[in-house]
Amino acid sequence: MVTLVCGVRDEGPISLLLESLRRKGGHFVFLDQRDCPDNVELRWHLSDRGLSGHVRVGDDVVDVREICSVYHRFANPEELADADESQSAIARSRSILHSLLNLLDIMPARVVNRRRPMMSNNSKPYQALLIRRADLIAPDTFITNDPTELLDHEARNGPLVYKSMSAVRSIVAAFEGESTERLSSLKLLPTQFQHKIEGINVRVHVVGRQLFATKIVSEAVDYRYASLQGRSARFTPYELTAQLRGDCLRLARVCELPFAGIDIMIASDGVYFLEINPSPGYSYYQEATGQPISDALAEYLMDGM
Amino acid sequence: MEQHPTDFGRRLREAAENQGLTVGMLTSAELAHNLALVFHLAEGPPLLRLRHKEWTVETRDIEGVYCGIDMFPASLWEAFSAKDAEYAAQETQALWLGVLASLPCRVVNPPALDTLAGTVLSSPEILYLAHRLGFRIPTVADVESGELAAQALGKGVMATYADLGELWEQSMLRTKNELRECRNHIRILEKVRGRPVWAAVLDDQFFPSQVSLGGSIEPLPEYDLPVSIRSRLRVLQSRLNLDLAEYAFHITANGTWVFSECTRVPVHAVAAYGYQLLQKIVEAIAGKGGTSW
Numbered sequence: 001m002v003t004l005v006c007g008v009r010d011e012g013p014i015s016l017l018l019e020s021l022r023r024k025g026g027h028f029v030f031l032d033q034r035d036c037p038d039n040v041e042l043r044w045h046l047s048d049r050g051l052s053g054h055v056r057v058g059d060d061v062v063d064v065r066e067i068c069s070v071y072h073r074f075a076n077p078e079e080l081a082d083a084d085e086s087q088s089a090i091a092r093s094r095s096i097l098h099s100l101l102n103l104l105d106i107m108p109a110r111v112v113n114r115r116r117p118m119m120s121n122n123s124k125p126y127q128a129l130l131i132r133r134a135d136l137i138a139p140d141t142f143i144t145n146d147p148t149e150l151l152d153h154e155a156r157n158g159p160l161v162y163k164s165m166s167a168v169r170s171i172v173a174a175f176e177g178e179s180t181e182r183l184s185s186l187k188l189l190p191t192q193f194q195h196k197i198e199g200i201n202v203r204v205h206v207v208g209r210q211l212f213a214t215k216i217v218s219e220a221v222d223y224r225y226a227s228l229q230g231r232s233a234r235f236t237p238y239e240l241t242a243q244l245r246g247d248c249l250r251l252a253r254v255c256e257l258p259f260a261g262i263d264i265m266i267a268s269d270g271v272y273f274l275e276i277n278p279s280p281g282y283s284y285y286q287e288a289t290g291q292p293i294s295d296a297l298a299e300y301l302m303d304g305m
Numbered sequence: 306m307e308q309h310p311t312d313f314g315r316r317l318r319e320a321a322e323n324q325g326l327t328v329g330m331l332t333s334a335e336l337a338h339n340l341a342l343v344f345h346l347a348e349g350p351p352l353l354r355l356r357h358k359e360w361t362v363e364t365r366d367i368e369g370v371y372c373g374i375d376m377f378p379a380s381l382w383e384a385f386s387a388k389d390a391e392y393a394a395q396e397t398q399a400l401w402l403g404v405l406a407s408l409p410c411r412v413v414n415p416p417a418l419d420t421l422a423g424t425v426l427s428s429p430e431i432l433y434l435a436h437r438l439g440f441r442i443p444t445v446a447d448v449e450s451g452e453l454a455a456q457a458l459g460k461g462v463m464a465t466y467a468d469l470g471e472l473w474e475q476s477m478l479r480t481k482n483e484l485r486e487c488r489n490h491i492r493i494l495e496k497v498r499g500r501p502v503w504a505a506v507l508d509d510q511f512f513p514s515q516v517s518l519g520g521s522i523e524p525l526p527e528y529d530l531p532v533s534i535r536s537r538l539r540v541l542q543s544r545l546n547l548d549l550a551e552y553a554f555h556i557t558a559n560g561t562w563v564f565s566e567c568t569r570v571p572v573h574a575v576a577a578y579g580y581q582l583l584q585k586i587v588e589a590i591a592g593k594g595g596t597s598w
Contacts, residue, residue, distance in 0.1 A: 046446075096490055099447040102427050116419070122395070123399035126403045144344070149341075149343050164399075165396050188393075189397070
């Protein structure tokens with residue numbers, strides 16, 4: 001039985017996982033997305049007799065029925081392509097990815113994570129509903145394209161931040177009496193505003209039933225971009241209460257994400273669940289705190305055997 | 306809610322108005338550009354307030370929604386740069402997924418994470434699910450080159466051939482030469498020989514149809530829809546989280562029902578049952594349902 005790891009070799013989460021799998025003696029095959037056009041082939045079929053076939057990665061040929069677990073973290077083939085890469089090579093890579101993702105959708109293996117639940121990341125308002133479904137609290141969220149409604153809401157409720165609703169990454173920014181011109185541009189596209197919450201920023205990585213929490217201290221509204229704003233961010237391991245541990249596990253279960261990065265804010269009036277990242281760039285946190293997240297992920301994948 | 310006005314949408318509206326319901330029809334372009342909107346998720350129930358031309362509606366006013374929009378295309382934002390238009394499309398998709406999922410009324414079909422109009426699975430996914438439920442299925446195969454697919458075509462395998470390097474899975478490759486020249490992975494989907502029949506499912510009601518001797522679509526007598534097929538379809542519909550869908554089959558020469566696909570607009574059933582089905586759909590939309598958050 002084998003674990004299939006798919007992604008780009010020099011990317012932090014992939015390289016750390018490969019290292020952990022090696023150290024723990026895991027039997028794995030690594031599919032480097034950069035080698036796709038020339039080194040990867042899939043041949044599989046589904047019929048009344050079930051699923052069969054193989055994935056070839058370089059000289060390794062793996063029977064799909066031998067694959068017991070998969071970790072994938074793909075990049076968009078267009079974004080990954082070198083400037084001199086031909087359109088036909090990009091199209092071939094896309095065809096491999098297309099086939100592989102469909103195979104992962106139906107493969108009876110431990111897939112981290114399944115593609116459909118990962119799509120909740122494409123809608124933060126939908127994630128807020130999932131947070132409520134898990135009996136947890138999401139920040140008060142107000143979406144509008146009407147400047148008057150927005151100003152009324154701010155006057156009634158206090159300071160706001162704004163952020164994208166989709167998976168397109170945006171820098172969370174404070175709404176601070178924007179200019180009339182900027183406010184009128186709101187009419188072009190509804191925008192998501194949330195109550196500004198002061199508290200302790202914590203990122204919780206859920207790996208199966210293991211949890212790794214990191215406290216982030218930063219003056220920046222969005223700590224991920226602290227350095228761009230000339231500010232710093234300090235990461236330290238954080239001890240979650242039993243209650244919070246249960247909450248995070250429940251949320252990951254509701255979202256059907258056995259591996260997730262949950263962003264929470266511990267405020268004086270309660271704990272707010274901000275977002276659930278279905279493909280967390282955990283290496284950033286592991287390298288800053290020394291928490292063995294990749295080891296836990298490797299164990300989780302090896303347990304699928 | 307529809308991408309563009311369709312005949313199905315117009316007939317559904319007519320059926321709803323005949324039942325005395327007030328209907329607001331919104332296209333993707335109107336949702337993107339002509340609405341003043343507030344969507345508020347706080348401690349209480351979610352609040353939606355829409356202002357469109359002369360009318361305003363809030364969450365409590367909406368008795369039911371039919372959504373035929375899968376995705377908002379970036380082309381709706383012509384005045385934006387390509388990058389901004391793509392962002393606007395994704396933001397609008399994110400917003401309406403949240404809105405539709407939050408409504409306490411019935412939304413037919415419930416929105417899915419990738420499409421607002423309800424779950425759409427790839428051919429391997431839907432066939433795998435059907436297989437797991439005990440349906441007979443056609444073979445679907447992915448191969449690593451056009452050359453291999455051309456060999457299958459050369460052996461007379463009746464199938465459609467799709468180039469998986471295309472952005473959308475299409476079955477445009479028809480000749481051996483076209484296939485041979487393709488360097489991409491190819492999906493081969495077996496064509497089943499047999500009599501085509503369809504079974505639309507609306508909640509727990511079935512609307513089977515077939516091609517008449519004259520070539521039109523007509524109801525299939527209910528007793529011709531086997532009990533085993535009905536019970537599996539109920540489970541499949543539930544797994545797909547759909548309220549309304551149509552499932553296509555082929556009945557082979559030995560009487561075996563072979564599953565082929567699922568679509569969300571019951572085109573054949575509407576052709577066979579007409580206004581009777583549209584009324585039932587309206588009743589379902591305006592009925593109880595939805596999700597409590």
